[in-house]
Amino acid sequence: MIIFENATVTIDGRKSLEQLNWEIESGDCWAIVGPNGSGKALLLESLSNNGKILTGVGKNLAKRIGIVSLHEQERLIVREAERDDSDLTDQIFSGTSVQELLDESSLDLKLQRDLTKSLRLDSLLYKGFRKLSTGESKKVLLAKALLGYPDLLLLEDPLEGFDQNSSAEVTALLEKNSLSTTQIYSVSRIKDIPSWTNNVICLDSHRVIRKFSCNNGEDAKRFLSSITRMGSKQVALPVPPEKRPIRLNNDNSLVNIKNGKVGYLGHTVFEDLDLVINPGSHWQITGPNGSGKTTLLNLITGDHPQSYVNDISIFGYSKGGGETIWDIKRHLGFISNALHWQHRLTASARNVIISGFFDSIGLYAKPSGHHVRIADAWLNLIGMEKQRNARFSELSFGYQRLLLICRAMVKHPSLLLLDEPCRGLDEANRELVLALVSRLCTDGNTTIVYVSHELEDIVPQITNHLDLGDLE
Ligand SMILES: Nc1ncnc2c1ncn2[C@@H]1O[C@H](COP(=O)(O)OP(=O)(O)O)[C@@H](O)[C@H]1O
Ligand SMILES: [Mg+2]
The missing domain is CATH 3.40.50.300 (P-loop containing nucleotide triphosphate hydrolases)
Incomplete structure (x- = not known):
C-alpha cells in the first residue's frame, strides 16, 4: 500500500x-x-x-x-x-x-x-x-x-x-x-x-x-x-529568585469550595461538592471522561464563568472581594490541554518557561538575568538545553508539554494545578515529570492538585483523593 x-x-x-x-x-x-x-x-x-x-x-x-x-x-x-x-x-x-x-x-x-x-x-x-x-x-x-x-x-x-x-x-x-x-x-x-x-x-x-x-x-x-532501560530519577529543582508568601483563607485553607455546583441547560456536571485544600495536603482528582475534572480546576482558577455563582474562597480572596483573576494567578501554576492549545507561539522555548514568572501566555516583559539563568537550569533538567532558542510552535508536542510543565512550576507556586500533565510524554519524560511533581510536594511551598487517568502515573506524596464519578 x-x-x-x-x-x-x-x-x-x-x-x-x-x-x-x-x-x-x-x-x-x-x-x-x-x-x-x-x-x-x-x-x-x-x-x-x-x-x-x-x-x-x-x-x-x-x-x-x-x-x-x-x-x-x-x-x-x-x-x-x-x-x-x-x-x-x-x-x-x-x-x-x-x-x-x-x-x-x-x-x-x-x-x-x-x-x-x-x-x-x-x-x-x-x-x-x-x-x-x-x-x-x-x-x-x-x-x-x-x-x-x-x-x-x-x-x-x-x-x-x-x-x-x-x-x-x-x-x-x-x-x-x-x-x-x-x-x-x-x-x-x-x-x-x-x-x-x-x-x-x-x-x-x-x-x-x-x-x-x-x-x-x-x-x-x-x-x-x-x-528500554528505566531508572528512578533523582532531581533537584531550580529555585526561584523569590517565593511569594502563601496567602491563606480565614480557616487556614488555600481553597475552600462549599456546595460547589456546575451545570448547563438541564445537565448537571456536579453538585454538592465540598472541597477544602489545606497547604501541604496534595490531592489527586479522578473520574470518568466528562465528570467535571477540568471544570473543577477552572472553577478554582476563576477561568470558569460559573466561578462567580459558587461559594469559593481562595488565597484569602472570596467572591465579591474585589480581587482580579491576576491576583489569584500570582499564586498559581497551571497546566491543562486548553492552556496548551492557547500556546500557539513563536516565542522561544526559554521564554515560554520565563513567562511562568509573569503569568502570561508568551513573554511581554523583559526578563532579568536571574530569570534567564533559572530557565536555563530548567532546560538542563529536561534535557532541552540545545532547543532553548527554538520556536515553541515548531517543537514536537511532547517537548512543548515539558516546557509548559516547567512554566507551571518555575515560581514554585502556592498551588499547582496539573490537568493530565503527562499527555504525549514518552516513558522517560513521564518518569521525570512525576519525579519533579514528587520533589515539589516535599518542597514545602507548593500544594498540588493532580488530575490523571493513568493508574501507573502515581505520585506517592499525593494522598488525598477526590473521585468525581462517585460524589454521593
Ligand atoms: N459550555 C458548555 N456547555 C455545555 N456543556 C459543557 C460546557 N462546557 C463543558 N461542558 C460539559 O461538561 C462536562 C465536564 O467537562 P470536563 O470538566 O472537561 O470533563 P473532564 O472530567 O473529562 O475533565 C462535559 O460533559 C462537557 O461536555
Ligand atoms: Mg479534562
Missing part, C-alpha cells in the same frame, strides 16, 4: 525524516515508537500525504485516509476559533455541533448510528465541539475518521486520556476495524501498543533505528521493554 525508498520527507518546512525505507502492506498494523522529539508525529503525518518528498521515492496507494491525532484536534479547535472571530453579527457563535462535524465526514446514517452507539456519543450530538471535554472530543475525532470508510487509519496515542470504560470501547472498535483496514499507530507508551499489532518501527532523532515484525502486541511490548 505504501512504499518509501531512501526518502527524505518534510512537512510544512519542519524538520524532515531522513533516508526513510519503509514498506507497508495492505492489512498490516504497525506501531511507531520512539522517545519525545524522535519524529513519530512527523512520520505519521507523512503517511497522510501532507509530507513532501525531497529526495528518494514515496508512494501511497491508500484511497481514503482517516486521521486521529493531536494535529487534527488542533486543526478543528483553530477552525472553531476562526469561525467565532469572523462572525460579525450580534449573535453569539455557539460553535459547530458534533452532529454537524459527523455530517461533514459522511451522511451514512446507519454508520453514524452505530458509531454514536458504540462510542456513547448520543448525549453529545447537539453540543458544540469546543465545549467537549478532552476525552469526548477525541471520541468525536475517531468517529469522524471512521465515517470516511478509511482504507488507511492513522492514530496518534488513541487510548491516551480515556477512562477505563471508554478505553475498552475504543479498543474494541479499533480491533474490529483492524480486520478491514490498514492501521498505523504512533504510541508514546509501550503499554499502549495494540494487541493486534504485527509490525513495529522504532525512531530516534528523525531516523529509523529498527523495524521488526511480531506475532502480536504482547510480543512487541516484551521486546521493547527489555531494550
Whole structure:
C-alpha cells in the first residue's frame, strides 16, 4: 500500500525524516515508537500525504485516509476559533455541533448510528465541539475518521486520556476495524501498543533505528521493554529568585469550595461538592471522561464563568472581594490541554518557561538575568538545553508539554494545578515529570492538585483523593 525508498520527507518546512525505507502492506498494523522529539508525529503525518518528498521515492496507494491525532484536534479547535472571530453579527457563535462535524465526514446514517452507539456519543450530538471535554472530543475525532470508510487509519496515542470504560470501547472498535483496514499507530507508551499489532518501527532523532515484525502486541511490548532501560530519577529543582508568601483563607485553607455546583441547560456536571485544600495536603482528582475534572480546576482558577455563582474562597480572596483573576494567578501554576492549545507561539522555548514568572501566555516583559539563568537550569533538567532558542510552535508536542510543565512550576507556586500533565510524554519524560511533581510536594511551598487517568502515573506524596464519578 505504501512504499518509501531512501526518502527524505518534510512537512510544512519542519524538520524532515531522513533516508526513510519503509514498506507497508495492505492489512498490516504497525506501531511507531520512539522517545519525545524522535519524529513519530512527523512520520505519521507523512503517511497522510501532507509530507513532501525531497529526495528518494514515496508512494501511497491508500484511497481514503482517516486521521486521529493531536494535529487534527488542533486543526478543528483553530477552525472553531476562526469561525467565532469572523462572525460579525450580534449573535453569539455557539460553535459547530458534533452532529454537524459527523455530517461533514459522511451522511451514512446507519454508520453514524452505530458509531454514536458504540462510542456513547448520543448525549453529545447537539453540543458544540469546543465545549467537549478532552476525552469526548477525541471520541468525536475517531468517529469522524471512521465515517470516511478509511482504507488507511492513522492514530496518534488513541487510548491516551480515556477512562477505563471508554478505553475498552475504543479498543474494541479499533480491533474490529483492524480486520478491514490498514492501521498505523504512533504510541508514546509501550503499554499502549495494540494487541493486534504485527509490525513495529522504532525512531530516534528523525531516523529509523529498527523495524521488526511480531506475532502480536504482547510480543512487541516484551521486546521493547527489555531494550528500554528505566531508572528512578533523582532531581533537584531550580529555585526561584523569590517565593511569594502563601496567602491563606480565614480557616487556614488555600481553597475552600462549599456546595460547589456546575451545570448547563438541564445537565448537571456536579453538585454538592465540598472541597477544602489545606497547604501541604496534595490531592489527586479522578473520574470518568466528562465528570467535571477540568471544570473543577477552572472553577478554582476563576477561568470558569460559573466561578462567580459558587461559594469559593481562595488565597484569602472570596467572591465579591474585589480581587482580579491576576491576583489569584500570582499564586498559581497551571497546566491543562486548553492552556496548551492557547500556546500557539513563536516565542522561544526559554521564554515560554520565563513567562511562568509573569503569568502570561508568551513573554511581554523583559526578563532579568536571574530569570534567564533559572530557565536555563530548567532546560538542563529536561534535557532541552540545545532547543532553548527554538520556536515553541515548531517543537514536537511532547517537548512543548515539558516546557509548559516547567512554566507551571518555575515560581514554585502556592498551588499547582496539573490537568493530565503527562499527555504525549514518552516513558522517560513521564518518569521525570512525576519525579519533579514528587520533589515539589516535599518542597514545602507548593500544594498540588493532580488530575490523571493513568493508574501507573502515581505520585506517592499525593494522598488525598477526590473521585468525581462517585460524589454521593
Ligand atoms: N459550555 C458548555 N456547555 C455545555 N456543556 C459543557 C460546557 N462546557 C463543558 N461542558 C460539559 O461538561 C462536562 C465536564 O467537562 P470536563 O470538566 O472537561 O470533563 P473532564 O472530567 O473529562 O475533565 C462535559 O460533559 C462537557 O461536555
Ligand atoms: Mg479534562
